[in-house]
Amino acid sequence: MKNYFVTITIACALTICAVVIRQKAQAQDTHSLDKTSATSADTGGANASTAPVPVTEIPPGYRDWTWISVAHEEGNLHSFAAVLGNDAAIKAYREGKLPYPDGTIIAALHYHHVPSQENNKVFGRDQSFVPGDPSNIQFMIKDSKKYASTGGWRFGHFQDGKPLTDTAKLKGCFDCHAKIKDRDLVFTRYAP
Numbered sequence: 001m002k003n004y005f006v007t008i009t010i011a012c013a014l015t016i017c018a019v020v021i022r023q024k025a026q027a028q029d030t031h032s033l034d035k036t037s038a039t040s041a042d043t044g045g046a047n048a049s050t051a052p053v054p055v056t057e058i059p060p061g062y063r064d065w066t067w068i069s070v071a072h073e074e075g076n077l078h079s080f081a082a083v084l085g086n087d088a089a090i091k092a093y094r095e096g097k098l099p100y101p102d103g104t105i106i107a108a109l110h111y112h113h114v115p116s117q118e119n120n121k122v123f124g125r126d127q128s129f130v131p132g133d134p135s136n137i138q139f140m141i142k143d144s145k146k147y148a149s150t151g152g153w154r155f156g157h158f159q160d161g162k163p164l165t166d167t168a169k170l171k172g173c174f175d176c177h178a179k180i181k182d183r184d185l186v187f188t189r190y191a192p
Contacts, residue, residue, distance in 0.1 A: 051167040052174050053147060055139050055156025059086070062107045062139075066090045069191035071108065080131050081108045083188045088142075093190040099152065100184050104142040108188075110135045135159075138173075140186070150174045151185045 065084040073079050085093065088103040111131035119128035137158045144152035155173040157164040164170060177185040 052150045052153075052155045052170045054163060054165045054167065054170050055141060055154055056163045056165060058137065058156075058158060058161070059105055059107070059139065059141075062086075062105075062137075065105075065107060067191075068093060068106070069188050071188060072113070077110075078112060079110045079135055080113045080129075081110045083108050098184050099144070100142050100186065102143050102145075102152075104140075106140045106186065106188070108138045110137065140177075151178055151181070153177070153185055 062084060065086050066089075068083040068085045068089070071081040071083055073081070084107045086103075086105040088101055089106050091097075092100045092104060111134050113129045114132035115126055116128040116130045119130070120126050139154075139156035139158075141147075141154040141156070142152055143154065147154045151174065153174070155170050155177075157170065157173065174185075177187070180187060
């Protein structure tokens with residue numbers, strides 16, 4: 001019986017040691033990931049302290065997110081955008097919560113807008129425009145600690161499904177959005 005208790009005691013001690021070692025290894029992995037993120041955030045661009053960390057993977061399921069609003073941009077852009085948000089974004093929008101909480105993701109699906117010949121025949125004049133070819137998809141992902149140098153946001157731009165990784169160009173996203181700090185760098189308001 002005495003050997004039985006000794007065996008169980010040793011097994012318990014080994015299990016505890018294995019758990020502690022695994023937790024330390026995970027903590028080191030997380031720490032090295034944070035260092036990698038910081039290093040990649042500090043590369044490229046003239047002002048490395050505000051060089052954005054590009055979003056390089058399209059968040060899964062974004063097409064099923066909730067509609068926030070639409071945006072129509074003229075000038076050189078000449079586009080429509082369907083602006084969508086994940087659950088965290090929608091909750092913050094509905095509650096009027098600023099700043100947006102970490103985990104918020106906002107997507108803008110941009111399309112060139114074109115006249116609808118079919119609709120305009122019915123109206124008798126050119127007044128109806130519809131989405132044409134997609135131009136790009138953009139994302140803003142909130143993590144106030146990881147992306148503090150860019151207002152707490154990570155920016156992404158995808159053209160034909162491929163991410164823009166040029167931090168100098170993505171810095172333009174931050175520079176533009178930084179002009180509306182009072183709205184936590186978000187242009188689009190929630191459409192009722």
